[in-house]
Amino acid sequence: MLKIYNTLSxxxxxxxxxxEGKVGxxxxxxxxxxxxxxxxARAMISFDVISRFIRHLxxxxxxxxxxxxxxxxxxxxxxxxxxxxxALTERMIAAQREDELRLGNKMPDREPKAxxxxxxxxxxxxxxxxxxxxxxxxxGDVYYRANAFKDYGKLNNRKLEDMLAGARIDVETAKEHPxxxxxxxxxxxxxxxxxxxxxxxxxxxxIECSAMSTNCLGSxxxxxxxxxxxxxxxxxNEIAQSEAATGKDYVNYWMHCGAVRVNNEKMxxxxxxxxTVRDVLEKYNAEVIRYLMVSSQYRSPIDYSDQSLNEAxxxxxxxxxxxxxxxxxxxxxxxxxxxxxxxxxxxDFNTPVAVSVLFELVRELNKAKTEAPAKAEALAAELxxxxxxxxxxxxxxxxFLQNSTLSEGLDEKAIQALIDERTQARKDKNFARSxxxxxxxxxxxxxxxxxxxxxTWTRS
RNA sequence: GGCCGGAUGGCAGAGUGGUCAUGCAGCGGACUGCAACUCCGUGAACGCCGGUUCGAUUCCGACUCCGGCCUCCA
Numbered sequence: 001m002l003k004i005y006n007t008l009s010x011x012x013x014x015x016x017x018x019x020e021g022k023v024g025x026x027x028x029x030x031x032x033x034x035x036x037x038x039x040x041a042r043a044m045i046s047f048d049v050i051s052r053f054i055r056h057l058x059x060x061x062x063x064x065x066x067x068x069x070x071x072x073x074x075x076x077x078x079x080x081x082x083x084x085x086x087a088l089t090e091r092m093i094a095a096q097r098e099d100e101l102r103l104g105n106k107m108p109d110r111e112p113k114a115x116x117x118x119x120x121x122x123x124x125x126x127x128x129x130x131x132x133x134x135x136x137x138x139x140g141d142v143y144y145r146a147n148a149f150k151d152y153g154k155l156n157n158r159k160l161e162d163m164l165a166g167a168r169i170d171v172e173t174a175k176e177h178p179x180x181x182x183x184x185x186x187x188x189x190x191x192x193x194x195x196x197x198x199x200x201x202x203x204x205x206x207i208e209c210s211a212m213s214t215n216c217l218g219s220x221x222x223x224x225x226x227x228x229x230x231x232x233x234x235x236x237n238e239i240a241q242s243e244a245a246t247g248k249d250y251v252n253y254w255m256h257c258g259a260v261r262v263n264n265e266k267m268x269x270x271x272x273x274x275x276t277v278r279d280v281l282e283k284y285n286a287e288v289i290r291y292l293m294v295s296s297q298y299r300s301p302i303d304y305s306d307q308s309l310n311e312a313x314x315x316x317x318x319x320x321x322x323x324x325x326x327x328x329x330x331x332x333x334x335x336x337x338x339x340x341x342x343x344x345x346x347x348d349f350n351t352p353v354a355v356s357v358l359f360e361l362v363r364e365l366n367k368a369k370t371e372a373p374a375k376a377e378a379l380a381a382e383l384x385x386x387x388x389x390x391x392x393x394x395x396x397x398x399x400f401l402q403n404s405t406l407s408e409g410l411d412e413k414a415i416q417a418l419i420d421e422r423t424q425a426r427k428d429k430n431f432a433r434s435x436x437x438x439x440x441x442x443x444x445x446x447x448x449x450x451x452x453x454x455x456t457w458t459r460s
Numbered sequence: 461g462g463c464c465g466g467a468u469g470g471c472a473g474a475g476u477g478g479u480c481a482u483g484c485a486g487c488g489g490a491c492u493g494c495a496a497c498u499c500c501g502u503g504a505a506c507g508c509c510g511g512u513u514c515g516a517u518u519c520c521g522a523c524u525c526c527g528g529c530c531u532c533c534a
């Protein structure tokens with residue numbers, strides 16, 4: 001029995017798909033004008049793990065995640081770079097894909113782009129106009145009439161009147177009401193634009209998601225997800241548009257992941273305190289980032305720092321060490337670990353508990369290594385299978401532990417030569433020389449591990 | 461001002477009305493030439509004040525502090 005925390009109700013609810021055995025999930029993707037930062041990584045990884053587990057439960061999942069490739073920020077950035085918006089977005093989409101694959105995500109089933117759904121967007125705007133939920137302002141822009149939708153604010157527990165008290169909403173004279181938002185925006189000269197009944201222009205930010213989600217998954221679907229900063233206004237506006245246009249319930253379960261923080265502040269573009277995925281990958285194996293994300297529950301805020309990354313690295317090393325030089329059974333009988341893992345994941349995707357089960361499994365695996373090799377092989381297989389659901393432990397243990405992604409430092413040949421020399425010294429009981437070599441390597445971040453089978457090493 | 465979260469051992473991070481989280485770090489031991497890895501054992505926590513209860517870290521209320529949203533942001 002899967003339970004999911006629903007932002008709409010503020011509670012964990014038992015998950016029940018609209019159609020037996022099938023799940024439709026739409027996740028808001030990125031606006032592609034810059035490289036992904038760690039906050040984007042968290043959202044992408046969270047919903048990747050969620051999608052894996054939904055499939056693991058046997059559901060036929062259709063996972064759709066959009067790409068926003070038309071937007072004010074894109075136009076601005078392209079101008080600054082002196083390139084076309086298309087060149088910019090194509091570059092960023094490729095970069096995002098590369099980052100994501102390195103982070104170990106599986107791609108969504110479909111990644112619709114806003115520019116590919118222009119007709120559907122225009123159709124939806126027209127329907128909203130026809131039904132009286134939209135109007136064309138004096139500027140020529142088409143706006144959504146927020147107070148025409150009686151449930152406006154239901155996702156965020158907000159009332160239109162209360163929002164006015166905030167008084168931070170710019171009063172655009174073209175709007176009837178400050179909370180109204182743009183559906184279709186008139187193009188300025190030279191801006192990328194599409195023809196529409198209201199002239200050359202482009203869609204507002206929110207309408208594209210309503211149009212794409214309802215066209216890809218139907219007007220009523222199971223799960224809609226996104227980052228924490230999308231709750232308002234983006235998702236609120238999506239609900240308003242979609243439900244007004246279709247006259248049906250839009251989404252059953254709204255899911256939002258928690259923020260990534262830096263020094264106790266949200267990591268965000270506007271604060272400028274963000275780290276891009278590719279920056280971090282210069283210093284850390286991509287799986288360390290993934291482990292960091294998965295080691296707390298997807299809704300909790302997570303703190304980003306060198307310290308938290310280092311702690312993630314150490315934890316992951318323990319997991320990989322258990323698989324080092326360990327053969328893996330081709331099949332195995334699932335044990336209580338699988339059951340506990342699944343129970344944890346079924347409780348609103350409780351990955352930290354799932355990870356703790358992995359550690360307990362590892363302890364038993366390490367114990368079994370000497371006394372019960374067959375059991376060890378089976379447990380290793382079970383470990384790999386469970387970790388795979390989190391997207392972890394897919395690398396060769398030696399590869400991960402020797403940190404082969406880093407180019408700096410001694411190469412493997414030099415390390416091996418020193419290890420061979422040390423092995424000889426140990427045979428000769430020349431421990432002074434042996435320790436000297438070990439210290440020398442340690443100074444370069446290479447740790448040695450002696451065992452009956454020989455000496456292995458780990459780069460820290 | 462409105463709405464929503466959170467406060468757990470040295471750190472990270474789950475969870476529960478009465479008994480174990482887990483990882484890192486610490487301490488003691490085994491293993492080792494010495495280490496490392498690993499294993500065994502071990503100390504350590506539930507912001508503050510009331511209430512409900514036989515019993516509350518867990519439920520309820522007030523308070524303090526922290527974060528998020530209310531403007532583009534995953």
